[in-house]
Amino acid sequence: MIRADIQTTVGSFDLKVDLAVDREITVLYGHSGAGKTLTLEAIAGLLTPREGRITLHDRVVFDSSAGVNVPPQRRDLGYLVQSYALFPHLTVAQNIAYGLGHVRRAERRDCVERFARMFGVDDLLHRRPARISGGQAQRVALARALAREPRVLLLDEPFAAVDSSNRRTMRRELRQLAQRLDLSVVMVTHDLTEAYNVGDRLAVIDRGRVLQAGPRDEVFHRPATARAAELLGVQNILPGRVVGADRDRVHVATGLGMIEAQAESRPATDHVQLAVRAEQIILERPDRPSTHRENRFQITIVDEAAFGFSHTLVVQVDDAASGAPTLEIDVPAHPYQVLNVPAHRDWRIHIPPEAVRVIAG
Amino acid sequence: MRRAQSLTWSRLALAVSAAILVAFIGIPVGALIARGFIQGDVLAALRSPVATTALWLSLATSAIAVAVAVVLGTPAAYLLARHAFPGRSIVDTLIDLPVVLPPVVGGLALLVALGRHGVIGGPLDAAGVDVAFTTGAVVLAQLFVAVPFYIRAARAGFESVDRRLEAVSATLGAGGWRTFRRVTVPLALPSLIGGAVMCWARALGEFGATIMFAGNVFGRTQTMPLAILEAIETDVDAALAIAIVLIVLAFAGLLAFKALARLGGRVL
Numbered sequence: 001m002i003r004a005d006i007q008t009t010v011g012s013f014d015l016k017v018d019l020a021v022d023r024e025i026t027v028l029y030g031h032s033g034a035g036k037t038l039t040l041e042a043i044a045g046l047l048t049p050r051e052g053r054i055t056l057h058d059r060v061v062f063d064s065s066a067g068v069n070v071p072p073q074r075r076d077l078g079y080l081v082q083s084y085a086l087f088p089h090l091t092v093a094q095n096i097a098y099g100l101g102h103v104r105r106a107e108r109r110d111c112v113e114r115f116a117r118m119f120g121v122d123d124l125l126h127r128r129p130a131r132i133s134g135g136q137a138q139r140v141a142l143a144r145a146l147a148r149e150p151r152v153l154l155l156d157e158p159f160a161a162v163d164s165s166n167r168r169t170m171r172r173e174l175r176q177l178a179q180r181l182d183l184s185v186v187m188v189t190h191d192l193t194e195a196y197n198v199g200d201r202l203a204v205i206d207r208g209r210v211l212q213a214g215p216r217d218e219v220f221h222r223p224a225t226a227r228a229a230e231l232l233g234v235q236n237i238l239p240g241r242v243v244g245a246d247r248d249r250v251h252v253a254t255g256l257g258m259i260e261a262q263a264e265s266r267p268a269t270d271h272v273q274l275a276v277r278a279e280q281i282i283l284e285r286p287d288r289p290s291t292h293r294e295n296r297f298q299i300t301i302v303d304e305a306a307f308g309f310s311h312t313l314v315v316q317v318d319d320a321a322s323g324a325p326t327l328e329i330d331v332p333a334h335p336y337q338v339l340n341v342p343a344h345r346d347w348r349i350h351i352p353p354e355a356v357r358v359i360a361g
Numbered sequence: 362m363r364r365a366q367s368l369t370w371s372r373l374a375l376a377v378s379a380a381i382l383v384a385f386i387g388i389p390v391g392a393l394i395a396r397g398f399i400q401g402d403v404l405a406a407l408r409s410p411v412a413t414t415a416l417w418l419s420l421a422t423s424a425i426a427v428a429v430a431v432v433l434g435t436p437a438a439y440l441l442a443r444h445a446f447p448g449r450s451i452v453d454t455l456i457d458l459p460v461v462l463p464p465v466v467g468g469l470a471l472l473v474a475l476g477r478h479g480v481i482g483g484p485l486d487a488a489g490v491d492v493a494f495t496t497g498a499v500v501l502a503q504l505f506v507a508v509p510f511y512i513r514a515a516r517a518g519f520e521s522v523d524r525r526l527e528a529v530s531a532t533l534g535a536g537g538w539r540t541f542r543r544v545t546v547p548l549a550l551p552s553l554i555g556g557a558v559m560c561w562a563r564a565l566g567e568f569g570a571t572i573m574f575a576g577n578v579f580g581r582t583q584t585m586p587l588a589i590l591e592a593i594e595t596d597v598d599a600a601l602a603i604a605i606v607l608i609v610l611a612f613a614g615l616l617a618f619k620a621l622a623r624l625g626g627r628v629l
Binding site: 041044045046071072073074075077078079081085087088089098099101102144145148 | 531
């Protein structure tokens, strides 16, 4: 269990973060400049926060009120910095051996070989970092960080310098590795796909604050604030006003008309934001009767962008109030073809109530 | 067509001005070497006691000066490169001062401080230690004028080392000293050696501060530049021979410096 509850100011940037990480992979997700790297540096001991407390597996490594500040070399963690920072004057073998100064010479060689084999870089041992690829450098840096067998691994954009074709494999390997070595991993990324694919838990960070943290699916499907929803790639965020609630439904008046949302209870305030992912809106044939009673809208397609495997439609709700926002809808390539979407501009959509997330305030 | 022509003219102007400068430096140096070999016997002159004594004294004192510069200058350069502290720009300027100061002024300052009646020299004299006009004074004079060359190069070298490498070293369990030894120094090494070479070349040619603070005593404080001054009146061949040695050493030093700079650029 890692717990970092810290506050500090770097230049004009204000960082105030409270983060808890268990034996699993926690992804710190946010745009660049959100404070992700600063948070990692504080955990690693490379940045001393103004105040707060950091514990690594019940060991207090920083506590401003008790005057505790364990230097980085004694925090016993692995830190993979962005673009890896391999020592350019040392060979791959020497890089991996760097943190093993306390180990006997013969053991050290075994250890270097074992970790080099584990990461598939055992045929590069005598090369200099300038003569290996980005993906190989990442593996060497991981081997170097893990050869000391830390319990905590910090990763800063670990896949940024890796070819996209290799990323998927490496993500899977990282997950297996974390399990096998019983590591608590904190990974920083600005890539939402990566955050989703690697993380067990997700912490959304923005302008030096953690907006939301929790199990991945919980955070991904139930953003707590409009800003978190926006960062998590929710394309449709509509302001609205709660006008009624019954059983598990909340009725919200929006610029597009009434929208029903599934919710356990009526939100704390009547002014709400509705967040709907583009891929959860269903495009229906206008010539067939709808089977749905609620959240049905006649729409006109006003713009379209294709991404190979899916099409994003920008649509205008026909009966919307003036100035109401357009919606984005993702239609996978197959239904797009079957429905022959380009042939018509006028369609009907259905927004399933369970796809509508009500955000208070 | 016009464009091509103007380009040719501007190139010609560049070539002519460069040629004038090369000639300005090259002709006197070439003339000195030519005269030494044509009119006199350089090798014989080099075997004269004045020349050999001065040569060995110069090599010994400049080597000690460089050693002291490296031992004291390395931490200072690291401090300037890595840490902000109050008065840093003043310290920085003070260290650079001997580069622009006339060496005679440096020698005078050393004399005022370390002479028999100086602020430091007074108490030392009372304790029976003489500094001024000794071989030690030669080393101090050389150190005074030459140490900035080492510190400037070393500082630039330390600044060029990626701080993230030092940070990573710390997370791999290395304390400050180990990181300095295994990461910072190896990566700054071309600059450190280059700075030491420049420092040595400057120490070897030191004249003004030495003659002011150490005097011109044969066998004790008479280094090569000082020996030239004396020999020019009695033994021109010896003066030319020593001058040629100085030219060769300085040239070799500069070549080594540039080779190291290139090497540094390639390794890192």
